[in-house]
Every structure is written in C-alpha cells, then in structure tokens.
Amino acid sequence: MTEQTPAAADLRRRAVEHDLKAVESFERCDTDGALSQWAHGLNAAKDRLEADIADNGGMWKFPALFDLDGNLVAAKDVQTKFGWSWMLLDADGRPSGWFNPSKAENPDTARRNNAKKGYYVGAVLAPAYADLQGGSITSVTPVVIRKDGGYSADVTVVDNGLGSPAAEEQQEPPAAPALTVTREVRGTARWVHITGPAALESKAPAKAGAEARKWARELGATRAYRVSGGGDYRDGEFRYSVCYGFEGAPDPQDTPQRLPQGPAAPVEEQQAPDAPHGLETAPDGNGLRCSCGYADADGMADHLRAAGVLPEPVPMSDLWEIAGRGERVLLVAADSQAQAWELAAAQGVGRDYHHSATRLTAEQAEKVREEQQEGAPLTTEIASINYGRAVHPYDLLDDVMDDTGLNRADAHAAIHAMLDDIIGIDGEDAVILGRRTIRPESLISNPRDLDVYYWLTISDETAQMIRETVAATNPR
Structure with missing residues (x-):
C-alpha cells in the first residue's frame, strides 16, 4: 500500500468529519436533514479521492491516445452528445478532427478495432485534482480531473501499446467482468457498496437496491429506503455507495450486520504501538481503517476521538424544535424524531412540506430554557x-x-x-x-x-x- 502523505492524512481526517456530521444530522433531523447528509457524504467522498491523488504524488492515471508506433497523439478525451470521443488537436492546440474509439466490451476486440483506424488507447500519469460534477442532486459525484485541461506532452507514459499486442485467436477469452457487493455499518448508518468495471456502472443502482431488500429481510425490517449515496471512478473502475434506512429494524449499533470478510484479529492485535493515527482506505479497497491498524467500523469514531484526531461530538438534548416557514412553532421534549412529530400532531402541527423537526444541542436547549425563565x-x-x-x-x-x-x-x-x-x-x-x-x-x-x-x-x-x-x- 502507498505510504500516506501528511496532506492525504489531513484530507482523510476531513472526510471522517464529514461522515460524522452526516451521522449527527441524521440523529438530529432524521430524513428532514437529507440534503445536508447528501452534501456531507459527497464532500467526504471527494476528500478521500483527493487524498488518494495526494498519496500518488498528485498524479493520476488517465486514458491517452497513441499511434501504432507508440507515440503520444495530441488529443483530448471529451464527452459529446453521442458519447465519449477523442478530439484531435493541431500544433496550435485547435481541434483538427475526431477519433471514435471502439465500444466493444472485450478489450482485445476493442484494441484490434482501434488499430484498424491507426490508434491505440493507452494510459498516462498526469497532474490531477478531485472535484464534484453532475447536473442534478441525483447525478453529482466525485471525479478526478486533469490539471492540464485534457492534454499535455509533459506526462509519464504508462501504456503506449508497445509490448502488449492484441491477443491471438488461441488465447482463452478473458473472464467476464463482475460487480462486487459489500455491506458496511458506519455508526448508526448502514451502507451498501458496489464496485466493478466502469462499463457495468449502469447496473449498480439495481444491484444496490436488491442487496438492500435482501438486508431488510435479514433484519426483519418492513422496507428499505435510500437516504443518500454517490460514486467515484478510479483507473477504469467505479465504486457506488448508498446509505439505506431500514424501517422497523433494530439499531445497527446493537446488531451490526456485515458480509463475511474473514476472521478479524482482536483490536489489540490490529493496533501497532506508537503508530500514527489517521483514516485511510483498507488494503482490500473496501471500507476504512486507522493508520495504526484499528479496523472496527462501529468504534472508529470513538477511536479517532480518543487519539485526538477528531473533536468530541456536540452534546445533544431531548428538546426538538418544530419550525414552519423559518419560524419556531413548537418545542417538544422527545426521545426521537418520530415521537417529536407525534407530540406536535397532538398540538395540531402536522408533518408536511412546510414544517421540519430539529433536535437542539445541549447548549441551544439551555439557552432556550434560560430565555423562557427570564421572559425573553x-x-x-x-x-x-x-x-x-x-x-x-x-x-x-x-x-x-x-x-x-x-x-x-x-x-x-x-x-x-x-x-x-x-x-x-x-x-x-x-x-x-x-x-x-x-x-x-x-x-x-x-x-x-x-x-x-x-x-x-x-x-x-x-x-x-x-x-x-x-x-x-x-x-x-
């Protein structure tokens, strides 16, 4: 595994802070805070992707166009209304033509088809950064972007086609690509992760939904519903992650559920003495762990707080504010948002588009009580x-x-x-x-x-x- 740089460690710490804020938002506002949870989740994924780039020296692998002699061709991979295509550039960097690569799923077939047109689609390492892209709330996702605008001759060639000729006919066909499904319990949230080749990305939402329904049956829940989610791309593969709520299921902190991933070593054996602390991607690419080796997802937040990496959580009260059109309508004491809405309904305030229920922090609740006592x-x-x-x-x-x-x-x-x-x-x-x-x-x-x-x-x-x-x- 690549050694974690200080910049990457700081980015992963920020990602965990976003995760915790999303969990705290869910605890305070349930699904009324879905937009905040969505934004925190996206920014956590973006920070982790930026950390991976930092660990790679600020470089990332991108597709690049070569001629059949292995020379880099001046071209940019751009998205058109007909799909992705290569825009060929002249000596001044202006468009001079187009090359449409083969859409064959078999890489050897695609390579032969491209070679008939005089090109090979290889790979280079180029300076990169992470950003969020998408046209709507359902399509925004973290992506890696080239800093050079899509083309530069000053790159490191990874694969220019030389030494990797097209497969001969007698070669065994490559194994069919498959999607990998994993589950994760993160604090009070349950996640389904789908990973696989980019060509199968369109199948990920249905796969995640099927896994969530299966998980719901195992938990005895009446239904599974999506809370937030998104994905990112890395080296021709994608990871699609969705946080689900399970109506009628027990608290995940009491009954953690995961797909089998082999025997786990005791926590004291996982942790290296005097090791630095910080969040990083697990060696198998699924889930996260601390730099010291601690890998229990349920206790990760407490572990990082004890190590001083994360601040202590904000103390919460049992007081809920029912607001409508930006104004406080009611204050009710309740153990959960569902109970808060029941108490509000008893006072004539229904749960609808114009009203929200938010749990107050202990500091906010104390201030409210002081104002009530003082007749503010x-x-x-x-x-x-x-x-x-x-x-x-x-x-x-x-x-x-x-x-x-x-x-x-x-x-x-x-x-x-x-x-x-x-x-x-x-x-x-x-x-x-x-x-x-x-x-x-x-x-x-x-x-x-x-x-x-x-x-x-x-x-x-x-x-x-x-x-x-x-x-x-x-x-x-």
Whole structure:
C-alpha cells in the first residue's frame, strides 16, 4: 500500500468529519436533514479521492491516445452528445478532427478495432485534482480531473501499446467482468457498496437496491429506503455507495450486520504501538481503517476521538424544535424524531412540506430554557433580500401583503427598506438578533454558485413597527 502523505492524512481526517456530521444530522433531523447528509457524504467522498491523488504524488492515471508506433497523439478525451470521443488537436492546440474509439466490451476486440483506424488507447500519469460534477442532486459525484485541461506532452507514459499486442485467436477469452457487493455499518448508518468495471456502472443502482431488500429481510425490517449515496471512478473502475434506512429494524449499533470478510484479529492485535493515527482506505479497497491498524467500523469514531484526531461530538438534548416557514412553532421534549412529530400532531402541527423537526444541542436547549425563565422577548424571522431574486414566504410578508395590497416582491422590498432604517438608528446588533441559512447545505457544497439566503431573527416589537409603518406609507 502507498505510504500516506501528511496532506492525504489531513484530507482523510476531513472526510471522517464529514461522515460524522452526516451521522449527527441524521440523529438530529432524521430524513428532514437529507440534503445536508447528501452534501456531507459527497464532500467526504471527494476528500478521500483527493487524498488518494495526494498519496500518488498528485498524479493520476488517465486514458491517452497513441499511434501504432507508440507515440503520444495530441488529443483530448471529451464527452459529446453521442458519447465519449477523442478530439484531435493541431500544433496550435485547435481541434483538427475526431477519433471514435471502439465500444466493444472485450478489450482485445476493442484494441484490434482501434488499430484498424491507426490508434491505440493507452494510459498516462498526469497532474490531477478531485472535484464534484453532475447536473442534478441525483447525478453529482466525485471525479478526478486533469490539471492540464485534457492534454499535455509533459506526462509519464504508462501504456503506449508497445509490448502488449492484441491477443491471438488461441488465447482463452478473458473472464467476464463482475460487480462486487459489500455491506458496511458506519455508526448508526448502514451502507451498501458496489464496485466493478466502469462499463457495468449502469447496473449498480439495481444491484444496490436488491442487496438492500435482501438486508431488510435479514433484519426483519418492513422496507428499505435510500437516504443518500454517490460514486467515484478510479483507473477504469467505479465504486457506488448508498446509505439505506431500514424501517422497523433494530439499531445497527446493537446488531451490526456485515458480509463475511474473514476472521478479524482482536483490536489489540490490529493496533501497532506508537503508530500514527489517521483514516485511510483498507488494503482490500473496501471500507476504512486507522493508520495504526484499528479496523472496527462501529468504534472508529470513538477511536479517532480518543487519539485526538477528531473533536468530541456536540452534546445533544431531548428538546426538538418544530419550525414552519423559518419560524419556531413548537418545542417538544422527545426521545426521537418520530415521537417529536407525534407530540406536535397532538398540538395540531402536522408533518408536511412546510414544517421540519430539529433536535437542539445541549447548549441551544439551555439557552432556550434560560430565555423562557427570564421572559425573553418574543421573536419572529424574516427572509433576507437579494433584489431581483425569488422571495421566500414568511408570516410578516403575508401580513404586509394583506394590509397594503402590495405584491410579494414589493412588500418584501418595503419590509427591508424599513428594517434598514431601524438598523441605521439602533445598530444592526440591536435589531438583528440571529441569523441562519435557509439552505445550510449551500455552505457545504455550492458548485453552481447559487445565492445564499438567510432567516433573520428580529423581535416581535420590531416586526410590529415595520408592519404599521409600511401599512401607513402604502395605504390601500
């Protein structure tokens, strides 16, 4: 196994932090926090892929085009509407033609077909970095990208076709490629991993779903549902990982389930004395282990915390905040999100698109209790403003629209104009009592550079002043 570099160790530590944040989000918000869990999972996979690149000296193996004499051809492997193709370049780096490689699954057949056109598809090592790519929430995945834009003569040739002639007819045909299925229990989450050649990637989702249903039957669960997932590519192979929830199944920390992977050595035998600590990929490529040799997935987070690699988890309370349109509706004490929703329903607040349930940290819960004891002023939340952009609904906006007859955009602008006047007199710290992002996942991953909006907390007194002033200046 390649020795882990300091940069790679730091990236893998960051990946574990993302994993823990995803688990904590699930514990706090269950599936209401699915977007945050999705973003953490993607960034964890990206950091691990970046760590692998760092371990490889910042280089990665990419396909490259050669002529039949083994000379590197100036060409870029690009994706077109008809699939991947090689764009041939002239001496100035401008497109000069195209080469469409063979689509045959048998590598020897593909090599012969390409040779008939005068080319060989080999491999080079080139500087690389990891990034997230995809057109939607279901297709974003970590990928390795060449730093040179797709072609450079300054690369290390790995395979130029010389010394690896096409297989002769009498050779035995290669074994058919297959998908490998493994399971992993990571904290309170259950994962299904599918690995195999890139040509079989389209079969991975169905394979993962079938394995999840089989796992559900073994656990006695009523059904399996997808929580988050994604994949990445490495040297012509892919790894597709999906986190599943199992309705009616026992806590995975109490009954860990895994596919058999051989006898495990006792923890004290796995750990090397005085060894450094940090997360790395297991030697077989499935799962993770600590650099010291510790490999128990269930206890990995506690092990890394004890070693000082990860911070201690944030203490949580039994207090749940039921919010709607960015405003707190209820506070209920419950052991789980399901119980919190039951208590909310008993008070007339149903679980729907407009409401969410979030477990408060111990610090947040203490602050709430202190405010209740001290009779702290009641507050309300309004959406921040980006002129010309969409307006998120909130109660004060609805009131102003009803009072004045203004449309949504004009009422929102009038509210913020008045808010700015009040801030100019009393100061922002005295007026804006709190600020939180409407979409927290946008602070974790925002590849499309979308606008970030906030819920601004103001006192009910300030909200009433704004409502009365806007109504007086915009009579019906």
